[in-house]
Amino acid sequence: MARILIVDDDEALREGIAETLGDLGHEPVQAGDGAAALARLAKGGIDAVLLDLRMPGIDGIEVLRRMRTLPAPPPVAVLTAVPTADNTIEAMRLGAVDHLAKPVGRDDLAALVARMLPAPARAATAPPEVGEDELVGSSGPMREVQKSIGRLADSETTVLITGETGTGKEVVARAIHRHGRRGGRAFVAVNCAAIPGPLLESQLFGHARGAFTGAIADRAGSFREADGGTLFLDEIGDMDLAMQAKLLRVLQDRMVVPVGGKPVAVDVRILAATHRDLRAMVAKGEFREDLFYRIGVVPVHLAPLRERLSDILPLAEYFLARAGGGRRLSGEAAARLLAHPWPGNVRELRNAMERAAVLAPLAVLSAADFAFLAGEATTTATDWLAGDLPAAVARLESELIRRALAACGGNRAEAARRLNIHRQLLYEKMRRYDLDVSANRTGGVGEADGSVGEGRPKTQ
Numbered sequence: 001m002a003r004i005l006i007v008d009d010d011e012a013l014r015e016g017i018a019e020t021l022g023d024l025g026h027e028p029v030q031a032g033d034g035a036a037a038l039a040r041l042a043k044g045g046i047d048a049v050l051l052d053l054r055m056p057g058i059d060g061i062e063v064l065r066r067m068r069t070l071p072a073p074p075p076v077a078v079l080t081a082v083p084t085a086d087n088t089i090e091a092m093r094l095g096a097v098d099h100l101a102k103p104v105g106r107d108d109l110a111a112l113v114a115r116m117l118p119a120p121a122r123a124a125t126a127p128p129e130v131g132e133d134e135l136v137g138s139s140g141p142m143r144e145v146q147k148s149i150g151r152l153a154d155s156e157t158t159v160l161i162t163g164e165t166g167t168g169k170e171v172v173a174r175a176i177h178r179h180g181r182r183g184g185r186a187f188v189a190v191n192c193a194a195i196p197g198p199l200l201e202s203q204l205f206g207h208a209r210g211a212f213t214g215a216i217a218d219r220a221g222s223f224r225e226a227d228g229g230t231l232f233l234d235e236i237g238d239m240d241l242a243m244q245a246k247l248l249r250v251l252q253d254r255m256v257v258p259v260g261g262k263p264v265a266v267d268v269r270i271l272a273a274t275h276r277d278l279r280a281m282v283a284k285g286e287f288r289e290d291l292f293y294r295i296g297v298v299p300v301h302l303a304p305l306r307e308r309l310s311d312i313l314p315l316a317e318y319f320l321a322r323a324g325g326g327r328r329l330s331g332e333a334a335a336r337l338l339a340h341p342w343p344g345n346v347r348e349l350r351n352a353m354e355r356a357a358v359l360a361p362l363a364v365l366s367a368a369d370f371a372f373l374a375g376e377a378t379t380t381a382t383d384w385l386a387g388d389l390p391a392a393v394a395r396l397e398s399e400l401i402r403r404a405l406a407a408c409g410g411n412r413a414e415a416a417r418r419l420n421i422h423r424q425l426l427y428e429k430m431r432r433y434d435l436d437v438s439a440n441r442t443g444g445v446g447e448a449d450g451s452v453g454e455g456r457p458k459t460q
């Protein structure tokens, strides 16, 4: 059932259409002129409009024109006693769904309304109402992250969120805040990398009026803005050592000292994120060890997208749905997305889906619609998918293992953790795929490495 607005200055005609719509199971709403129609539309809740063109005052064409400035105008069909080429063209140009000559019979009206309203099936698969902060994904690593968020939300501990660029660190920070006791209070995010040292101090702690040239008014600073809520210190690894010392003091004393002002108590929960390896920075003296232990109490790590392949398609479909337009992925497009290494992680995937949603010519996206993805995938996409299932899976597994090992400098325990498999299984697979670098150098195809006696076939 839909609520349909009938706009016509002829009352008898309006009543007739209203009765028919009622019979068809819809709820008719009437307006006797353009001004009344626009006033009713502004209130919202109208699913479709049947619009007369010739009316005293604001005419139908003008109603159409003004409707285009509404945030989400409902579909409009024009019904006119005097159809002309001009008013037909103009009405269609202004976005009318159809343009019919009066009188319109019951069957035509039923067909018209059916065309104007979204089909029930489509309505059911329409993008769910999801907020910006939705956490999509059910891969092993993602589920672990979701569980951590649940466990950490209500506590007051500082959480350090790590992961490559675009993996969703900020989304996770917002989720921890939203699900926790402070959820209704402020969430303030500060990007420590974007603000030079001296400015960062007054940004975070505020300043008193006249504290320095240019301080023309008191400034509260992010800590006090977040009072009662959560302060998200993004890119904390980029904070200079002097600021690190000041931050540590605030975390210990729960007091901020505005530049040129007196200490003020604050009640703030701290979440921090970085794409850097803070432990390594501590070792090099670039990050204070005491601060590291203070903020790194509970780490949450976001694996890169290439290590959680099963998240790629759900995320792709989520971004596609959010882009609107009802587009879907073909099987080959899905394979293409799976084969891409996603150096920019979820952000890159989101951009790719938004771009494809705008540019793709057909409702079903093909692999060609993702030709803009970096060259690497173009050449490998076909190879990856060649042969039978075991061969394709083996290719994928060995590549993921190779990358994980490379990313951890050959540390197998670490690589196994990243891949979310047991170390024994990693060893077994490394042997199977000839990735055992300690026994022979990687690859080693056709090289006389002393182990050829095994006679293992190394052909593709």
Ligand SMILES: Nc1ncnc2c1ncn2[C@@H]1O[C@H](COP(=O)(O)OP(=O)(O)OP(=O)(O)O)[C@@H](O)[C@H]1O
Residues within 6 Å of the ligand: 132, 134, 135, 136, 137, 163, 164, 165, 166, 167, 168, 169, 170, 171, 172, 275, 315, 346, 347, 350
């Ligand atoms: N699990 C997810 N579900 C839905 N959207 C996600 C998810 N992860 C990331 N995103 C989206 O991807 C984009 C990048 O996420 P976000 O900004 O949180 O990454 P980041 O790790 O903070 O990146 P950077 O290190 O570059 O700051 C955002 O648009 C975010 O909404």
Ligand SMILES: [Mg+2]
Residues within 6 Å of the ligand: 169, 170, 234
């Ligand atoms: Mg970020």
